[in-house]
Amino acid sequence: MTSSTADLWHHYGRTRAGTDREVPDTFYWTWGQDAGPGPEVLGDLTGRCVGDLGAGAARHAAHLAARHQPAQVIAVDASPAQHAMAADLYGHLAPRLLLVHSDVVSHLHATPAMYDVLYSVFGAVDFTDPGELLPAAATALRPGGRLMFSTLAHYLSGAAAQPDVVAADIPAKTQHGEAATMRRWVLQEHVWTKALDAAGFTQIDINVLPATGEGPRTAATLLVSACVPE
Numbered sequence: 001m002t003s004s005t006a007d008l009w010h011h012y013g014r015t016r017a018g019t020d021r022e023v024p025d026t027f028y029w030t031w032g033q034d035a036g037p038g039p040e041v042l043g044d045l046t047g048r049c050v051g052d053l054g055a056g057a058a059r060h061a062a063h064l065a066a067r068h069q070p071a072q073v074i075a076v077d078a079s080p081a082q083h084a085m086a087a088d089l090y091g092h093l094a095p096r097l098l099l100v101h102s103d104v105v106s107h108l109h110a111t112p113a114m115y116d117v118l119y120s121v122f123g124a125v126d127f128t129d130p131g132e133l134l135p136a137a138a139t140a141l142r143p144g145g146r147l148m149f150s151t152l153a154h155y156l157s158g159a160a161a162q163p164d165v166v167a168a169d170i171p172a173k174t175q176h177g178e179a180a181t182m183r184r185w186v187l188q189e190h191v192w193t194k195a196l197d198a199a200g201f202t203q204i205d206i207n208v209l210p211a212t213g214e215g216p217r218t219a220a221t222l223l224v225s226a227c228v229p230e
Contacts, residue, residue: 007081008172008182016057021089024063029121029150031219032212039063041223042148045070048116051140052076053104053133053149054123058086058097065090065097074115076100076107076124081175104128108136115141120149126184130165130192134199144230147201152186153208153220161188165195192224201226 030036039060042050045068052061055075065073075097077083083101090097100107104124118137120126125133137147154161155168162168167183174180187195189206196204209221 007079007175008180023066023090023093024059025067027060027063027121029223030209030212030221031122031150031152035212036209036221037223039068041225042117042119043146045117047071049114050074051115051118052123053108053118053120053125053137054078054127055086055099056082056123058090058099060119060121061086061097062090062093065093070096072096072098074098074100076102076104078103078124105132105136108133108140111140113140113142116145118145118147120151122150122152125149126151126186127182128185129167129183130185130187130195130199134195134201138200138228141228144227146225146227147196148223148225150209150221150223151192152184153222155186156217156219161186161191163188163191165191189222192222196224196226200228202229203227 026038028034028036028038045064048070050064050070050073052073052075055061055077058075061073061075064070073096075086080101083099086099105128118141141147165187167185169181170184172180172182192206193204204226207223209223211218211220
């Protein structure tokens with residue numbers, strides 16, 4: 001089964017939400033979420049409008065809203081279950097944290113020149129066609145604004161990333177446990193660079209963060225940063 005309408009993120013993070021309701025002290029960009037650079041690489045967010053693309057339970061967004069003095073962090077996610085979980089966990093951080101239930105591309109098109117910073121930690125950038133998301137992100141950023149995201153440097157199986165803008169179908173489950181698939185873009189560095197350039201971004205910088213552990217589902221991370229012209 002392949003589904004574009006079922007909520008394939010219903011189960012994600014649900015077990016943790018039952019026991020961990022705190023605002024995180026920090027977060028990491030690496031796949032293992034246990035080492036490497038943290039939110040400081042986003043720069044000074046004081047008074048800035050920040051968007052989390054594919055925010056899930058909004059743990060990263062909650063950290064930024066509570067610890068970094070932005071004007072506002074807007075956490076966008078298309079999953080009804082993830083949006084509801086985020087509201088339950090961090091709704092009390094409003095209005096500095098705004099939780100938006102929306103398709104990310106639609107939201108970005110509806111908010112031209114609104115954001116100073118957009119970011120994604122293995123979020124919507126991984127699961128949305130770059131040909132749609134990246135131009136929308138460029139439109140939603142103010143002049144000089146910045147997009148930053150972490151994404152897989154290779155497949156979790158160890159297979160190499162794609163040499164072109166091609167998605168892979170990966171296994172998922174519906175709310176009721178039925179088998180499904182979702183699309184994920186795992187691209188090589190030069191492919192991301194070309195896609196960002198085509199979308200109008202400049203100052204493109206990509207760093208490879210090595211895997212922090214061993215095992216069948218560990219992976220290196222690409223940490224990507226790009227700006228729109230001033």
